[in-house]
Amino acid sequence: MNRNKIIFAVFDTLHHEYRGYKVAHSFQKFGFDIKVIGIRYENVQLKGWDDIEYSRVRLFKNLPLVLNMMIFWIKLFFILIREKCTVFYSHDIFPLLPVFFASKLKRKPYIYDAHEFWHGNSQIENRPIAKKFWISYERIFIKAAKKVITVSEPIARELEQIYGLEEVRVFTNLPLKKEIPDNKDLLHETLGIDKDKKIVLYQGHFLVNNGLDGIIRSFVNVDESAVLVLIGDGSEKSRLKDLAAKLGIGHRVYFAGPFPHSELINYTVCAYVGLCLIKNFGKSYYYSAPNKMFELIQAQVPQIASDFPEMSRYVKGYLVGEVIDPDNEENIAKTINDLLNDDKKYSSYKSNCIKAGSELVWENIEDELVKIAY
Numbered sequence: 001m002n003r004n005k006i007i008f009a010v011f012d013t014l015h016h017e018y019r020g021y022k023v024a025h026s027f028q029k030f031g032f033d034i035k036v037i038g039i040r041y042e043n044v045q046l047k048g049w050d051d052i053e054y055s056r057v058r059l060f061k062n063l064p065l066v067l068n069m070m071i072f073w074i075k076l077f078f079i080l081i082r083e084k085c086t087v088f089y090s091h092d093i094f095p096l097l098p099v100f101f102a103s104k105l106k107r108k109p110y111i112y113d114a115h116e117f118w119h120g121n122s123q124i125e126n127r128p129i130a131k132k133f134w135i136s137y138e139r140i141f142i143k144a145a146k147k148v149i150t151v152s153e154p155i156a157r158e159l160e161q162i163y164g165l166e167e168v169r170v171f172t173n174l175p176l177k178k179e180i181p182d183n184k185d186l187l188h189e190t191l192g193i194d195k196d197k198k199i200v201l202y203q204g205h206f207l208v209n210n211g212l213d214g215i216i217r218s219f220v221n222v223d224e225s226a227v228l229v230l231i232g233d234g235s236e237k238s239r240l241k242d243l244a245a246k247l248g249i250g251h252r253v254y255f256a257g258p259f260p261h262s263e264l265i266n267y268t269v270c271a272y273v274g275l276c277l278i279k280n281f282g283k284s285y286y287y288s289a290p291n292k293m294f295e296l297i298q299a300q301v302p303q304i305a306s307d308f309p310e311m312s313r314y315v316k317g318y319l320v321g322e323v324i325d326p327d328n329e330e331n332i333a334k335t336i337n338d339l340l341n342d343d344k345k346y347s348s349y350k351s352n353c354i355k356a357g358s359e360l361v362w363e364n365i366e367d368e369l370v371k372i373a374y
Contacts, residue, residue: 187270201271206234
């Protein structure tokens with residue numbers, strides 16, 4: 001008997017494509033044959049995907065993004081039409097064009113997983129030509145999808161309204177269930193931090209407009225009992241190091257990673273307080289429910305998050321931390337200091353993290369996700 005097979009397409013190197021991994025893992029767990037098609041620029045070993053079949057389209061770092069996108073579209077289309085499957089799956093907006101045409105040619109349906117809200121994406125907000133192109137592009141292909149899903153309730157409702165869709169299902173970026181490591185000193189040991197120092201943690205990409213400048217500036221006024229650790233990588237890493245040194249706190253700001261998602265929790269649990277302070281550079285940010293928020297809850301680390309709808313819904317709703325204005329650097333420092341010094345409040349948040357962490361896991365929603373392919 002032939003098994004159902006689903007082909008996932010994603011414009012990502014897969015090194016940090018945690019949602020793509022979780023979705024593929026769920027379909028495989030429920031009996032589908034699966035294959036994930038991503039991209040690569042170099043022959044860097046991909047860690048953490050050993051149990052998932054994947055291939056990666058070769059692109060070129062020295063080419064402009066528009067040329068790499070065209071190469072991706074062409075190569076992906078020819079890969080898709082050679083593959084036997086029952087369903088195609090487009091992770092985010094970029095693979096939609098070749099997925100659409102392969103779907104039509106092979107008469108197979110496709111699912112569109114909108115990772116972001118492109119009508120409010122900061123990357124194109126001040127680029128009217130690019131914004132018009134991507135919004136028009138999404139409009140053309142979204143209605144032909146068998147199902148449309150996304151990452152948060154506000155984005156789902158916006159997509160329904162804008163495109164006249166009957167239903168956009170929500171599958172939030174919850175983490176896979178994990179055992180909580182006993183060793184809470186690994187990050188201290190790895191970075192040579194004194195074990196009596198409390199770690200304030202940020203984990204994610206180091207990119208323009210993600211609020212890290214303000215976090216580092218605010219740390220000038222944070223109690224000396226704490227250090228700031230930033231786990232991840234990105235284009236702004238060197239500049240952020242220079243900023244910390246310029247402010248005279250280079251000795252209190254540490255950089256680590258990036259680490260594979262399967263290993264990340266070993267380092268997250270070492271934090272005393274986590275930061276999920278995303279700035280409001282468009283509705284895509286304002287409506288987000290980021291991975292790191294749920295990863296901190298799972299690791300039983302109280303957090304300080306942006307006072308945006310979805311983050312407030314979880315952080316305030318489950319009483320696992322504080323929500324604040326991410327632009328108020330003075331209040332960022334004050335809120336960190338409050339959690340460092342208020343043992344009663346901190347203990348309450350930590351206890352609530354333990355309760356919420358058992359509920360907010362991917363395994364509790366994956367069976368509903370898999371049903372959309374039938």
